[in-house]
Amino acid sequence: MAKRTAIIDIGSNSARLVIFERTSRFGFHLISEQKSKVRIGEGAYAKGGNLQPIGIERAYLALESFIQTTKKYRVHKILCVATSALRDAPNGPQFVQWVRKNLHLSIKIIDGNEEARLGAIAANNLLPLTDAITIDIGGGSSDMALIHRGEIVETCSLNLGTVRIKELFFDRKAPIEEARSYIKEELKRLPDSFKSPIAVGIGGTARSLSKGIMKRNAYPLDKLHAFQYTLEDEIDYLTAITLSSAKGLKKFDLKQERFDTIREGTLIFLEILKQIHAKELITSGVGVREGLFLKDLLRHNKLQFPKGLNPSIRSILDRFDNLTAKDSSASHRIKVASGLYEICHQAFSLPMRYHDNLNAALKLSNIGKTLTIYKSRQHAFYIAMQELDFSFSHEEILLISLLLRSSVNSLLKKSLYQAYKPLLPKKEPMKCLSFIYNLT
Secondary structure: OOOEEEEEEEOOOOEEEEEEEEOOOOOEEEEEEEEEOOOOOOOOHHHOOOOOHHHHHHHHHHHHHHHHHHHHOOOOEEEEEEOHHHHHOOOHHHHHHHHHHHHOOOOEEOOHHHHHHHHHHHHHHHOOOOOEEEEEEOOOOEEEEEEEOOEEEEEEEEOOOHHHHHHHHHOOOOOHHHHHHHHHHHHOOOOOOOOOOEEEEEOHHHHHHHHHHHHHOOOOOOOOOOOEEEHHHHHHHHHHHHHOOOHHHHHHOOOHHHOOOHHHHHHHHHHHHHHHOOOEEEEOOOOHHHHHHHHHHOOOOOOOOOOOOOHHHHHHHHHHOOOOOOOOHHHHHHHHHHHHHHHHHHHHOOOHHHHHHHHHHHHOOOHHHHOOOOOHHHHHHHHHHHHOOOOOOHHHHHHHHHHHHOOOOOOOOHHHHHHOHHHOOOHHHHHHHHHHHHHO
16 A cells, blocks of 8 residues: 555545555555635536536645645555536536646546545444444535444435535525425435434534534533533534524634534534434544545555554554664563452452553653653653544543553652543542553
């Protein structure tokens, strides 16, 4: 596989470019990201689905800029997909041909089920879950996948998108019940098997809502991917957004750039959540782009990382643990720590659920020295907080990071513990874990 791979995703609302660099067979990290709000589907639904000149021009200029970025980063492979706006447009193929001729970029138009599958591949590999329904609300469609026991078992694409609902109902100031009835009618196409207490929100609508919830609740960790909340706790907030006027959206702690479609997206989101009986929401910072990259990376591994391999840990070790020759000391430390953990479990009732997190911290114990041997624990804490993105909950990320920050003289850094206290174990288990980590 290529050392550097660029992924371009052309949606109804935005076009995005991401560039991933591989660090080893299964290690990778993001080195560049670019977004352009092209609204390629603007005005299309009122014109028989045909792309209009203003959207076409914005999309072309964005792609031209993306190509320049890939050249600057010396990208070896470019994968480009387009979703709802282009697949619904009668003149979509002409746009694809024009781009191929002028920019030498091949665009693959994917259907809604493939879009759902790509989002699910990303969520299944990069979030801590085994059973869930992924929901990706785009400008023209909502694409969903059912994940059961870590396998993607079914997908479904619905003609429910933010731009579609905006132009059909909100722009002409139709009663909200008309939009809700339209959404409910389309939801009848969703298979009965799509029921799960856990839903994964993918895409701009879900991310914007989660950012608003985090800000309103003064959430202590500034990390969106894997943020979780309970629908019951936030149902009033979400409902109020759907009923708000455009000017009234300022009071909901939402970014202004999302104002034009957030009411429509939230309405779709709420109706889907009710339909699938969801109670818990997990926010995904990854989606179609990461899914397309992983489909390429894991094509010989049944689209899953090997059991026991965490892509974040692998990438961190590849980049930040290369000062000394690899030896057997790491595995020996983990073995010793396991023995100590068992003793603490028996003597002090230390819960077993933290065992894997302790092992992760031990694997990463040398990463801070790559920057400088001085204050290496602070560096390790910072690296872990920034780079431990995938397949960990926020609670796990914080626990691992604080273990890396601890020392023999300071088992528990009080200021950090207080800052993140709602997401951390109680003091006694935390001190016990820090003791095992530092002794080992």
